[in-house]
Amino acid sequence: MIDAKNLTKSFGKVDALKGLNLHVNKGSIHGLIGPNGAGKSTTIKILSTLIRVDSGEVMINDIPIKRGVSVRSLIGVVPETPRLHEDKSARSELVFHSKLYGMPKKEAKTLIRNVISAVQLEDAADRLIRGYSTGMKKRVALALALLHDPEILLLDEPMSGLDPVIRKQFKETILDLKEMGKTILVSDHDLYTVEELCDSVTIIQDGKTVVEDTIESLRNKTGSIAIEIKVSDDSTMDGLESKLTSLDCVTDVSQKRGWVIVKVRDSKTDIPVVIHTASNHTDILEARQTKITLEDIFLKYAGGHHG
Amino acid sequence: MVNLFKGVFAIIFDELKFAIRRKTITSYILFSFVFAISLYGAYMQEYGAAQVEMPLLSMFPMELEKGVAPLTDFAIFLMAFFVSALQSASSGTPPDVVLPVDIGITLFIIAPILIALSSLSKLSVRLCASSIARERESKTLYHLLVSPQPRAMAYLSKFIGAIGAAIPMIVLVFAGVIWIIGASFVPYIEVEQAAQLKNQVLIASIVTTFLFASIGMFLSTITRNEESAVNRGGWILKIMIILTTVWIFLPIFSVAGESTASTIEKITMISPLTLDMIALYGGEMFNQYMLIQLGVGLLFLFSGMMIFVRQDVEY
Numbered sequence: 001m002i003d004a005k006n007l008t009k010s011f012g013k014v015d016a017l018k019g020l021n022l023h024v025n026k027g028s029i030h031g032l033i034g035p036n037g038a039g040k041s042t043t044i045k046i047l048s049t050l051i052r053v054d055s056g057e058v059m060i061n062d063i064p065i066k067r068g069v070s071v072r073s074l075i076g077v078v079p080e081t082p083r084l085h086e087d088k089s090a091r092s093e094l095v096f097h098s099k100l101y102g103m104p105k106k107e108a109k110t111l112i113r114n115v116i117s118a119v120q121l122e123d124a125a126d127r128l129i130r131g132y133s134t135g136m137k138k139r140v141a142l143a144l145a146l147l148h149d150p151e152i153l154l155l156d157e158p159m160s161g162l163d164p165v166i167r168k169q170f171k172e173t174i175l176d177l178k179e180m181g182k183t184i185l186v187s188d189h190d191l192y193t194v195e196e197l198c199d200s201v202t203i204i205q206d207g208k209t210v211v212e213d214t215i216e217s218l219r220n221k222t223g224s225i226a227i228e229i230k231v232s233d234d235s236t237m238d239g240l241e242s243k244l245t246s247l248d249c250v251t252d253v254s255q256k257r258g259w260v261i262v263k264v265r266d267s268k269t270d271i272p273v274v275i276h277t278a279s280n281h282t283d284i285l286e287a288r289q290t291k292i293t294l295e296d297i298f299l300k301y302a303g304g305h306h307g
Numbered sequence: 308m309v310n311l312f313k314g315v316f317a318i319i320f321d322e323l324k325f326a327i328r329r330k331t332i333t334s335y336i337l338f339s340f341v342f343a344i345s346l347y348g349a350y351m352q353e354y355g356a357a358q359v360e361m362p363l364l365s366m367f368p369m370e371l372e373k374g375v376a377p378l379t380d381f382a383i384f385l386m387a388f389f390v391s392a393l394q395s396a397s398s399g400t401p402p403d404v405v406l407p408v409d410i411g412i413t414l415f416i417i418a419p420i421l422i423a424l425s426s427l428s429k430l431s432v433r434l435c436a437s438s439i440a441r442e443r444e445s446k447t448l449y450h451l452l453v454s455p456q457p458r459a460m461a462y463l464s465k466f467i468g469a470i471g472a473a474i475p476m477i478v479l480v481f482a483g484v485i486w487i488i489g490a491s492f493v494p495y496i497e498v499e500q501a502a503q504l505k506n507q508v509l510i511a512s513i514v515t516t517f518l519f520a521s522i523g524m525f526l527s528t529i530t531r532n533e534e535s536a537v538n539r540g541g542w543i544l545k546i547m548i549i550l551t552t553v554w555i556f557l558p559i560f561s562v563a564g565e566s567t568a569s570t571i572e573k574i575t576m577i578s579p580l581t582l583d584m585i586a587l588y589g590g591e592m593f594n595q596y597m598l599i600q601l602g603v604g605l606l607f608l609f610s611g612m613m614i615f616v617r618q619d620v621e622y
Contacts, residue, residue, distance in 0.1 A: 011619075048453050051619035073455045079622040083446035093450075099317035100454035144450070156622075 001026045002047060002152065002185060007056035009042055009207075016042040018207040019056070024185050024200075026061075029178050031198035032187040033298060039207040040187040041080065044156045047185070048077045060152060073101075076145030080157040082137050086130040090121055090140045093129070094147055101148040115143040120169065134161040142173070153177060153184045159193050171197060195294035203301045210301045218297045223251035223263030226290045227271055229278055230259055236282040243281050249273055252300070263292060314456045315464045322468025326434045331472055338426045338476060345419035346483050350491055354411045408495035412504070415487060416587045417555060420508060423480040424583055425548055427473055427512055428519040432540035434469040435523025439615065440536035449622035458616045462524070466608065470520040477512050484508045507593055511583045514597050518579050518604035519544065525611035528618070550578035579603075 002024040009017040017039045024030040032040050045051045046058065049068045058065035065071050084093060091112065098108035116125045119139040124132065129140065138161065145153060158174070159167050174197055178184060188194050194201060195215065202212040211218065231237060237260055244253045244262050249270040252263040260278075264270035267289065278284055406414075439462070442448040451461050488501050496504075523540050530536035553560075554575035560568040575581050579600050586596040 045619075045622070048449070048622075050449055050452055050622065052617065069455050069457055072453055075453065077449070077453045077622075079449065081446075081622075083449075083622065085447055096317055096321060097450070097454065100314040100451070100456055102311070102313040102455075 001059075001061055001183060002030075003057075003059045004043070004047070005057045007043070007046065007058065008054045009039075009046065009051065010054055016207055017046075017053075017056075019209075020204060020207060021209045021212065022202050023212065024183055026183050027178070027181050028199045029174065029184040029186060029197050031194035031201040031294075032185060032204065033189075033191060033194055033201055033294075033302075034204035034210075035302060038204045040204065041156055042207075043204070044077070044079075044154050044185070044187055047154055048075065073148070074150055075152045075154055076148070076150035078138070078141045078145045078153070078155045078158055080160060082141030084129045084132075084137055084140055087128060089126050089128055090116065090132075090136075090143065091125045093140060094143060097144050097147050103148070111147055111149075115146050118146065118173065119143045135163060135166040138162060138170070139166070142170070146177075151181075151183060153182055155184065155186045155188075157188050158186060159188060159190055167193070191294045191298055201294070203298060205302050215294060215297075219292050220265060221251075222292055222297050222300055223265055224292050225264050225267045225271070226292055226296070227262045227264065227274055228259045228288050228290060229262065229274075229284055230286040231278075232283040232285050234258065240278060240281050243277060244274060247273060247277060263296075311456070311460065314454065315460055318451065318456070318461055318464035319468040319471070322438060322465045323471045326438075326469050326472035331430070331434070334426070334430055335475060338423075338430075339479060342419055342423055342426070342479065342483060345422055346487050349411065349415050349419060349487055352406050352411060352414075352491070354406050354408045354491055354495055408492055411492060412496075413588065415492075416584060419483065419487070420480075420511075420587065421551070421580065421584065423476075423483075424512065424515050424580055425544070427476055427480070427516045428544050428547070428580070429541070430476060431470055431473045431516045431520035432523040432526075432544055433537050434472055435466060435520045436526045436530070436536040436540040437533050438465045438469045438524065439527040440530050441527075441533040443620070444532040446622055448620055452620050459612050462528075462612045462615045466520065466524050469523070470516065473516045473520070477509070477516065480512050481505070481509050504587075507587055510593075510597055511587060514600045514604070515579055515583055518600045518607075521604040521607035521611070525607040525614075528611040528615045547578040547580055550575045551580040551584060554578070554581045554584065 002022060004020065004022040007017045007020040007022075008015070020039060020043060022032070022043065032043060034040050042051065046053055047060065047065070049065060049072055053065075060071045061074055063070050063074070088096075094112045094115065095108065098112060103111065116122055119142050121136065121139050121143065124136060129137065132140065138158070142158075153174075155174070158170060162170060171193070174184060174186070184197075186194060186197055198215060200212070200214040201218070203210045213221075229240070231240065237255055237258075240260055241253050241255060244250050244260070249264050249266070250262055251265065252261075254261050262274050264274060271289065275284070275287060278287075439448065442451070452458060456464075484505055488505060492504075493501050519540075522543060523536075526536045526539050526543075530539065553571065557568060557572055557575065560571050576585075582596040582600060586593040
């Protein structure tokens with residue numbers, strides 16, 4: 001479990017975090033999303049004990065982060081761009097790490113073999129990292145983070161720079177880790193990935209928490225279903241928008257490229273009401289139903305500053 | 308505790324492995340060559356208990372008051388050599404001079420030993436300055452810092468690993484010292500004096516290496532990239548060598564007046580290498596000067612460690 005309260009952090013005159021709150025439940029995958037410069041990486045680095053907070057409180061599995069050594073035994077970190085010792089092989093990096101964690105030699109050998117297999121690096125494990133692709137380096141970083149079987153994983157943009165095949169494998173590995181009871185914090189720009197992986201999210205902006213909840217609950221607040229309506233006469237769109245806004249079942253109405261987008265909570269009961277109201281107001285050319293995405297939720301809360 | 312020690316040894320060996328690379332081996336070879344030549348130069352002189360008469364010094368136009376001992380001995384050596392060389396040249400025979408053993412020891416201290424101490428300082432300051440700055444620059448430091456190893460322990464382990472690369476050079480210096488003292492000076496000096504000189508050279512080598520290594524670690528902690536850290540270390544060492552050279556030729560500054568020379572002498576004593584020269588030459592101040600260097604070394608080492616422990620690290 002991760003619990004961070006009122007975190008502040010400045011780098012010179014730049015305030016990176018201005019009272020950030022974050023709560024990640026044990027055994028869940030939590031997404032940390034926000035525009036560029038919102039403080040996502042700073043938060044991950046604080047939780048990794050790489051940088052110190054100016055004020056605020058962080059507890060990792062009820063241990064204060066100030067007790068660095070105890071906290072670091074519990075966490076595994078995959079940075080956005082993993083920098084590895086290029087003159088070593090993945091296996092020798094893992095051997096070095098096993099020693100840092102004080103693992104007995106025999107046990108380490110088995111664990112190294114297992115993590116290499118888990119990240120599918122068997123063929124390249126003894127080659128110099130210098131010749132690895134970005135995806136392979138990311139897999140080495142994940143192997144290093146998993147080697148000591150940490151309870152908590154901190155993944156900073158784990159999918160960036162990966163090709164679709166490796167992304168899929170990575171997602172599966174992360175979901176497997178959740179099944180194993182790991183607590184995982186994912187910071188990622190790719191909201192589609194976060195939506196697929198995470199149970200809950202924290203949206204941050206300008207170093208502050210904007211909203212924190214499960215994705216399901218945020219959907220309910222935003223509206224879980226969207227109906228897109230195309231009308232024959234564009235001049236009736238503004239009137240239609242205000243008409244639909246007045247309906248109780250509608251959570252949000254907007255216009256986008258000649259379509260009126262209406263968000264509702266329940267497809268069975270709310271869609272007929274919306275279509276009925278719209279057809280009474282104007283001639284409908286086309287209507288289609290879409291699901292509210294995390295991007296919609298994000299744009300609602302982060303005000304369209306997604307970088 | 309088991310965790311801690313395994314990790315500590317891993318960091319030490321990893322750093323040592325990195326330190327002993329092609330560039331360092333080139334330094335070893337170059338140092339061995341220069342040190343061997345300077346030792347051989349000292350070995351080739353003929354020493355005796357006889358004293359050279361002081362009137363020879365009257366040929367110098369300036370007073371030889373400050374830093375009297377090294378320069379006086381050095382002047383005596385030059386005078387004796389040239390007088391002998393001139394005499395020999397005029398008679399058509401090779402120059403032949405028997406130097407008093409004290410002069411031999413002085414020359415031994417200000418030539419091979421100063422070369423050795425400067426080389427050890429250069430190697431240790433360079434390797435230690437590179438250790439943390441290198442990993443910070445390549446952003447690989449996070450591996451170490453997200454592991455359960457305490458930061459202070461990681462810092463000290465890297466220091467031990469880097470300084471470990473200087474051990475072969477210290478061993479070489481000590482072996483050379485044992486050889487030259489045994490081969491050239493022992494017949495003319497007391498056994499105790501010979502043993503004391505050997506020990507003092509060994510201690511001075513270790514302490515000076517430690518001091519410059521600590522300065523290197525400090526620079527490594529406060530500098531963002533490897534090249535700047537190593538360059539800064541190099542500049543500090545150059546300044547120290549210049550100060551020590553000024554100290555050796557201090558009597559020349561007597562011409563500018565007593566107080567100027569005295570001020571210059573105090574400034575030159577900022578250099579640990581000057582303190583080494585004085586300590587090895589005189590002997591009485593040896594313990595005091597070694598303790599000063601050790602204290603300053605510890606100050607740099609722990610200041611660097613405190614900064615490192617509290618430092619923000621990027622990945």
